[in-house]
Amino acid sequence: MTTEAMAATISDDEIVMRASSLPELDGYPTVDELLERVEALREEFPDLVTKRRVGTSRLGEPIMQYTVDGGTDADDRRARCLVVGGIHPNEPIGSHTVIRLIDDLLRDGSLRERLHAVWHVIPCIDPDGMRLNEGWFDEPFDGETYFRHFYRPPGHEQVEWTFPIDYKKKYFDATLPETRALQRAIDEVRPDLYIPLHNSETGGAYYYLSPDARDLAPLLHRLPAELGIPLHLGEPEASHFTELAPAVFAAGTSEDVYEWRVQNGLDPAPPGGAGQSSTSYASRYGTLSLIAELPIWRTFGADDTQPSGTNYADLLREAGEALVGTGTHLCAVLDSIRSSLTIDSPFLRSAEAFVPGMTRAGQHMIDRAEDPANDRVAIVAERPMSVVWMYRLRFGGALLRALRAEVAAGSAPATVRRAAADLERSWNGWLARRDSDERPEGIPVTDVVGVQYGAVLGLVAHHAHRVRTHARLEEAS
Template sequence: MWRCALPPLHRYPTVDELAARAAALAVRSSGDVRLRRVGVSRAGTPLWLLSVGRGARQALVVAGPHANEPVGGATVLRLAERVLADPRLTAGADATWNLLLCLDPDGLRRNEGWLNGPYTLGRYFRHFFRPGFLEQPEWLPDGADGAALPETRALLRLQDELKPFFQCSLHGVDVGGAFVELTRDLPGLCRRVAHAAARLGIPLELGPYDTLYWPRLGPAVYRIPPPCPRDLAAAITEAAVESTWYHPQRHGTVTAVVEAPMWGVTAVADGSPPADRDGALRTVSHALRRDARVLERVLARVRPHLDGVPDAARLLAPVDDYLLVCPGLADAWDPDTADPLRPLPPLSTAHLTALRIAGGRIAVRTAGLLHQLVTRAGRDPAGALPELDALIDGWCAGYRDDCGARWIPVARQAEYQARVVLAAFHLAGARSGESDWGSQPVVPMHRE
């Protein structure tokens, strides 16, 4: 049986560490593992694919599609070790595992200010980076033929080359809980997700903001609706455009998007009816409007002083995206202004908690990006830094003290995500009728 000599990861791997660890696995595997470059990023960083096994049926796992969600890198390394240790996952399933180490390495490098810890909310948001919507490589706002980013084109080529029966996209939730999104149902996955989360002490998110209008397949498992033409604001908030999640469906692929939280909040798992639904919605929407106005004033003071600041345009793009969507979100959540033709679904305490977290997330991310812009300028003629520091500290304290956000160790985040990926792989294979791997006893996974 394969014995991995690599030390365990207790922090998020950087771009360079991912490549080095994958290369070490390939060297030690006697041909069971291959590492190849499948493209390059906009900055020229290689996009590395680690393939394990020689089976005819292809599974594709994509890590790092969002720059600020680094857990996927730790997860793919863990998956590679698991797959090497259990031949039922390769030869026994006639499968090859293809692990894309990081889809947005340039963005991940921009998060290295917080990757190594200490893991505090303030440190995370002050060093947070996530590109603007049009620079996120999973989205296809102009369709596959119009894909502009080299990272996107590389993934599309890979999907069409492999024609995977199963694809998984690894995501992270900065504050909240765990959930899964599927392009089609995998019966039995809800139970396995709940079991993995319970064993590892990770809250399930029963009403994610992302899936507010999406069909629910079971607790914390949701079906991704087919893409439809919408405006940019809707696309940013609802993933309404075409994406690489749906692109390989022409090959019969089922896609699972697995979300693992960094800071967990117990209340996102509370499915009870709220005491005052409308009052809570008004509070959340009013807070979002107030916070957006504050941030717009800060931005107006800061923007004239950003000429010559390195990467100012790249940092401003997500700021503008976030402030663009705030009015529409606040109106959609407010019972006094909501569109009667698109009413909110029945809401639980979990939903209201998730909306509160989402509103705060937009505000504190925007403040963190503005903080970086002012810091990079090397001067603060607008006097914005003290105000931004106070805003970030206050919003982080709200997450910590009011929502009860608690840090989940990296090893547990990755272990949860790996368990869910393996469960979805089995169910997708069983659905196709081409594998009976899941009928055999599974080697227990260790808990760190």
């Protein structure tokens, strides 16, 4: 590596500038639009980008990997970077991030050189699942449109959570074709840096980051602040996550989670569990990972750490009882009509997986309410009812979508039609109450994409800086 190459860098200021200067974006591209945009870039720059097929989806869609080689010296220390979109099919922010990343790398030779990486990009790893969400991509801020067209596969049908694992009592090998495609890419690339493109739903921005890359935290805070997006300063998604910095959590392994559950008296391999995550699988290669979770909506108080005046245990108990009640009711509905259902739709499988989970999640909240540590004043950002609205609208909506499919197919007996009508009334009431309780406000697409794009550049730039610093020290010695 030459001295000139070692000196080249991309600063946090430049990353923020790039993240803040994206062209205006409106809605999210469909799978076909995403793949057409990426393929058009490859055709425009055939000398800079190559592609290869790494797998096939369950419905026969080719899964492609594009490679942009950012460097001129075959013997240098370019990072191997793997970026994957559509890792959860209801999370399309990464589709814009993929397009912007490839476009900038191909058009800006200076950026390619200074980031000093070989980029491997899979634009969409679960095209079949993402197509089931496309009904809301043009109107992402309309709650009714969003939740009526929302789809989230059950755990054993998620690419992210079906990597094989054999650890103590936890065993899983029912990998999906899409998972095997991504597993193959990870095994072949052996990435130094792995970035699966996720997003959240409501609240503020938060991240999962390999602890060895914790120096990135200040930039991860600065990016949303510059673009007017709050940090998520309430509870993490699960109790086992270790906080590296506010709204930045350690990206651990499935083995770590297993041991945490054992230490806390929980079943380390509960029934219905799937495999390990893609970041956990990639960690076998010493890979540094980053997940930038950006929300579709900001909600009231997401970053407010002031006392709310409400007891936190009471909030947990209220939310838990609401979830248990809803889960119990919807399970009863499912039990009463299951024998009359004729369509094995993805929406029915989603409902059958997640509706019972409402009761378990609710009971866990009730149990936590008995913990003396939670008998305290909650901060404003701690809003357990947000989980209730998410479960009710997402997975009550999945059941409603399944029942409406039966009705539309003309195969629904009277019991199914009545169940669909009753659930429609309940679901509409939940939507109205969610809007008044959460006060969601759509975040401009350009801004959330900017933060995610900046985070991707930041991880690679900081890694390049560490490598160059190490190389200078080696030269000096």
